[in-house]
Amino acid sequence: MPVSAEYVARETASNLWRNRLMTIAAVLTVAVSLSLVGAALLLKQGATRAEAEWQRGTEVMVWMKPTASTNEIGAVGKQLGALPYVVHPCTFRNHMYDFFEAKRLVGSVWGEAGVTPKETPTSWRCTPVHPQDATAVIREFGGQPGVLVVSAPLTQIRTEQHVIEILQWVFLLVALVLLVSAAVLILNTIRMAIFARRREVSVMKLVGATNWFIRLPFMSEGLVQGLLGSGVAAAVVYGLHVILDRLGSSTSGSVLAQMRMTGWEVFVTDVIVVVIGVLIGTGGSAIAISRFLDV
């Protein structure tokens, strides 16, 4: 039997209006919780992206003393060449290269401070197969003759990754709690709608309306609440993306810049947010219907 779309729309609208305060509460809770879910998803994607970026750039640098002898430099190079966990070949950067790189990175102070190319350390640069292997390189070459210091941007990466990970879990946890309360709120609005319409429902049963016909307006009420809430959340997620993107583009080299995402990734996040909203809305109303609507 075809259920008239007009009928469902009319009944849904009147249910939502009758319960408007509860509806607003439910929609807002859905919106807040899904915004958090969306933010967590954005963080996760951003972190993945930044990590890829870092992995590409995780070079271990074995700085040789400016005074290191050719033999010492050669020995370190030979040892590095024998390591199984670095990408071969490792490259050697001479005084001049490092001098100009330092100048580029820290500005002309490097030269003005009186540091001449001769006083600038030379360096061996290797990319570990896995970023975490950088620590092994640090351990192995730390005290070698002629070696000034071994550095990898690893510790910084670790903390950043750690912070992002914790943030992500906190967001997800809070979002989960809020999602549950959103579902309960939706469940409750549907329960109230069922209660307000119990006379209609009993007449409908009496005259032979099918179960689906009776249920559909309540289902769609939950669905609409889920959709409204997730729509707001999707807008918030998009807004967040725009803001982070602006910050990222104005601070090149920062974590935010490395986390910058494509519009497609944000779109996927929004789709996920809306799907969760729809699931919560229909799930909440389905529970209410099975528990309180005796058809």
Added chain:
Amino acid sequence: MIRFKNVTKTYKNGTVALRDVSIEIEKQEFVFLVGASGSGKTTLIRLLLREELPDSGRIWEAGRDIVHLPKWRVPYLRRNIGCVFQDFRLLPNKTVFENVAFALEVIGRPKHVVANQVPQVLELVGLAKKRDNLPSELSGGEQQRVAVARAFVNRPLILLADEPTGNLDPSTSQGIMQLLDRINRTGTTVVVATHDEVLVNWMRRRVIELDHGSVVRDQARGVYGIEGAPAATLGPAAAVSPAATLNPAATLNPAATLNPAAAVTAAGAPSGRVPAVAGARRARGQERG
């Protein structure tokens, strides 16, 4: 049209509401279901609506074995059955027209059918002029007419009524009975559960009496008296225009002043349950004897 075969119904709390009931009701019959309070009349109607299932026995209705009917088919069964109750069960925020139309809308009937059927049935129950009133603006009798219209608007094969006149005064009750009679004449099988012995006597239709869940009497052309010649004066014609054949006083205090012909006590008729009526009967018995 309706057939009960050895039906027993026990409620969860252990009350046996129906005991080994076997009944057969043909198409187009008009049947009164009588019996004291708690005798099982409502239970029987609930079984027919498949709001309840029997513990044992079988029930056929409109050609279907309704005990074994799958749950999803129950709504389609109910579309063949109209039902009226003592408390009308109208929707207070809908007009007369909307209340009746609702019954068609929720079973997915298209708009033009609703627009066509509802005025027709409102005409039939005599409420065409009140179509835009709310139930609260109607008298009890008018409200029950709306309920009858709603039950009948889908042209059901069977119309069930559980004490349809329980909340109405005698003359209004007669009007409702007349209406049910008219509906019966369109070919609809009508089953009325009632306490109203006066109306039962007056209508002269088949009477099935329940007592503690068992059928104790099943009388065709049911009179409360034996089939005497005087009964003929209250034939179908009387049902059409009862006001003319009934002593006006009877409407006010029917038990005491009812036309004796209509109230001859049958051999198996219950006595003593309704003191006023029994008293009247006794008096009449003396008169006749």
